Amino acid sequence: MGRLLVLSMLLLTALPGWAAVKCFPEPIKSIQVAKGGDLFYTTVSGVRRKLTHMSQHEAPAMLDILRASMGTAQIIQVIYPDGYDCKRPDLDVHAELLMMQDPAVQ
Numbered sequence: 001m002g003r004l005l006v007l008s009m010l011l012l013t014a015l016p017g018w019a020a021v022k023c024f025p026e027p028i029k030s031i032q033v034a035k036g037g038d039l040f041y042t043t044v045s046g047v048r049r050k051l052t053h054m055s056q057h058e059a060p061a062m063l064d065i066l067r068a069s070m071g072t073a074q075i076i077q078v079i080y081p082d083g084y085d086c087k088r089p090d091l092d093v094h095a096e097l098l099m100m101q102d103p104a105v106q
């Protein structure tokens with residue numbers, strides 16, 4: 001799990017021209033794996049978003065991060081492709097990156 005985060009952060013910093021949208025970091029209220037394999041999450045503010053599809057290589061690690069954050073002080077920040085609107089629910093667009101962070105160490 002830690003390797004995926006480090007790799008993701010390295011990729012993020014290695015691609016300066018890569019346009020992306022960082023959604024506001026917040027706790028996760030629920031996780032859902034739908035029939036067909038889509039992985040969704042809902043933030044405490046009530047916004048439901050698609051994270052990835054379970055067939056993707058990163059899906060198990062992302063699911064582990066979400067599970068580990070639930071019921072703790074850990075917050076999640078998700079990065080989506082350029083043009084994404086973090087304030088609206090979106091059940092179609094896959095995330096580019098998922099980070100879990102301790103709010104006391106921001």
